[in-house]
Amino acid sequence: MRSSNPRDQLKLDADEMREMGYRIIDMLVDYTGAQSQFPVTRALDHATFEEILTEPLPEAGADWRDVLEQFERQVLTTIDHLDHPRFFAYIPSSSNFVGAMADTLASVYNIFNALYPLGTGAAVVERACIGWLRKLCGMPKEAGGIFVSGGSVANLTGLAVARQIQLNGDMRHAVAYCSDQAHFVIARGLRILGFAPEQLREIPADADFRLPVAELERAIAEDRAAGKRPFCVAATAGTTNTGAVDPLNDLADLCEREGLWLHVDGAYGASACLSQYRGQVLSGMERAHTLTWDAHKWMFQPVECSAVLVRDRHWLSETFKDTAHFLSDAELHSKDEVGEEMNFMYQGIQLTRYFRALKFWMSLKVFGLAAVRAAIERGFELAELAESLLRDAGHWTIVTPAQMAIVTFRYQPANGDEMLAERVTDELQGAMAANGFAFASTTKLHGKTVLRLVTNNPRTTASDLRQTVQIMGRLAADLERQLNDRRAAAG
Numbered sequence: 259m260r261s262s263n264p265r266d267q268l269k270l271d272a273d274e275m276r277e278m279g280y281r282i283i284d285m286l287v288d289y290t291g292a293q294s295q296f297p298v299t300r301a302l303d304h305a306t307f308e309e310i311l312t313e314p315l316p317e318a319g320a321d322w323r324d325v326l327e328q329f330e331r332q333v334l335t336t337i338d339h340l341d342h343p344r345f346f347a348y349i350p351s352s353s354n355f356v357g358a359m360a361d362t363l364a365s366v367y368n369i370f371n372a373l374y375p376l377g378t379g380a381a382v383v384e385r386a387c388i389g390w391l392r393k394l395c396g397m398p399k400e401a402g403g404i405f406v407s408g409g410s411v412a413n414l415t416g417l418a419v420a421r422q423i424q425l426n427g428d429m430r431h432a433v434a435y436c437s438d439q440a441h442f443v444i445a446r447g448l449r450i451l452g453f454a455p456e457q458l459r460e461i462p463a464d465a466d467f468r469l470p471v472a473e474l475e476r477a478i479a480e481d482r483a484a485g486k487r488p489f490c491v492a493a494t495a496g497t498t499n500t501g502a503v504d505p506l507n508d509l510a511d512l513c514e515r516e517g518l519w520l521h522v523d524g525a526y527g528a529s530a531c532l533s534q535y536r537g538q539v540l541s542g543m544e545r546a547h548t549l550t551w552d553a554h555k556w557m558f559q560p561v562e563c564s565a566v567l568v569r570d571r572h573w574l575s576e577t578f579k580d581t582a583h584f585l586s587d588a589e590l591h592s593k594d595e596v597g598e599e600m601n602f603m604y605q606g607i608q609l610t611r612y613f614r615a616l617k618f619w620m621s622l623k624v625f626g627l628a629a630v631r632a633a634i635e636r637g638f639e640l641a642e643l644a645e646s647l648l649r650d651a652g653h654w655t656i657v658t659p660a661q662m663a664i665v666t667f668r669y670q671p672a673n674g675d676e677m678l679a680e681r682v683t684d685e686l687q688g689a690m691a692a693n694g695f696a697f698a699s700t701t702k703l704h705g706k707t708v709l710r711l712v713t714n715n716p717r718t719t720a721s722d723l724r725q726t727v728q729i730m731g732r733l734a735a736d737l738e739r740q741l742n743d744r745r746a747a748a749g
Contacts, residue, residue, distance in 0.1 A: 402571020496527015501662030506542030
């Protein structure tokens with residue numbers, strides 16, 4: 259017998275839905291734009307984690323108000339805020355409210371964007387958004403693409419296409435190339451695809467942390483002479499470490515001469531093609547066979563909004579299309595060329611697909627490309643300001659100047675003690691996390707620890723940067739004193 263209890267149908271009544279929805283919207287509106295009032299980082303409360311982990315499986319439902327209160331108390335209080343204007347670590351994701359509301363729409367309407375007949379409007383929107391990206395980066399009209407979760411899956415997808423189209427799936431003796439500054443997702447993607455570790459050659463980067471063309475050309479010649487099959491160069495447009503951009507035009511020329519596939523990981527830096535006065539460093543990106551682009555990084559979307567573009571849109575279905583009898587009736591309604599290309603389940607890894615393109619489409623339509631462009635250019639300007647402030651402070655060494663909204667630097671003690679400089683630089687991140695005002699991350703360059711400031715959040719102010727540099731200076735000086743005291747106590 260059918261139950262009359264709405265809970266048994268996994269439903270709330272209309273009044274409950276409105277009350278819950280209004281409460282959540284109030285929370286989000288109160289938070290949006292007020293991030294700077296929160297500490298950037300939170301202390302780890304292991305007791306709270308243990309309480310969540312040991313909670314029994316809920317057989318009976320609870321009041322949604324109690325569950326929401328638990329979320330506020332135990333989850334929100336234990337996260338770092340990647341959208342905070344003083345979160346300068348890794349690659350921040352500043353998001354936007356329109357995109358977040360678009361995610362809500364896509365979730366509540368439960369839009370299935372895999373088969374053209376089942377989500378025609380969604381498919382058309384995704385195709386339009388891919389077209390916008392194609393035009394922005396200068397790829398030809400034959401190009402196409404698909405939205406995926408992030409750079410990991412985007413790069414995996416691009417490399418899978420390279421394997422299929424370039425090698426026809428035959429990986430024996432095949433070799434791919436990248437610099438030692440390439441993101442680890444390149445190596446991981448190749449490993450997932452079945453390549454052995456030795457089938458990726460990492461070329462040591464040049465003094466500017468870019469993939470050196472001459473050394474790459476020599477490596478290709480060596481491998482050909484050894485009977486191997488060079489097939490792909492994975493270049494980077496905006497490395498995570500320093501923001502460096504590989505020499506894309508020179509690499510494209512080399513790939514044309516050698517008959518190699520050019521894959522460009524533009525997860526972070528591709529968005530800079532919108533910039534009127536910085537886009538020249540990305541010249542050649544449009545010549546890639548496959549290109550990855552994370553809109554949740556420098557186009558300010560909520561997380562899980564990445565795209566992979568391919569120079570010929572048919573390459574995606576050549577790589578991923580499989581058929582099933584249970585889908586044949588839906589396929590009958592999408593045999594024309596346009597419909598076939600918008601059967602996105604044949605264009606990538608996923609069959610069940612979330613409507614990720616909606617947030618990109620809605621936020622660009624609401625804010626406009628000019629606003630996005632201005633926000634990107636602000637990232638460049640803020641990094642240049644950060645570099646200037648660090649230089650003026652007198653106790654920092656700039657390791658790589660501002661590029662792609664990233665600047666890297668080290669602490670420099672007055673006595674020039676390099677061992678002390680290394681210790682202070684290495685420990686400063688922890689001191690910043692404990693302080694909570696701002697947060698930066700570290701990496702290794704030429705074997706030395708450096709700090710990174712990534713300034714791609716358009717809500718970061720000049721005052722945020724000035725205060726951050728001042729606080730870093732005080733924390734570093736405290737660390738230097740503590741380390742010197744330990745040395746003295748140890749004799």
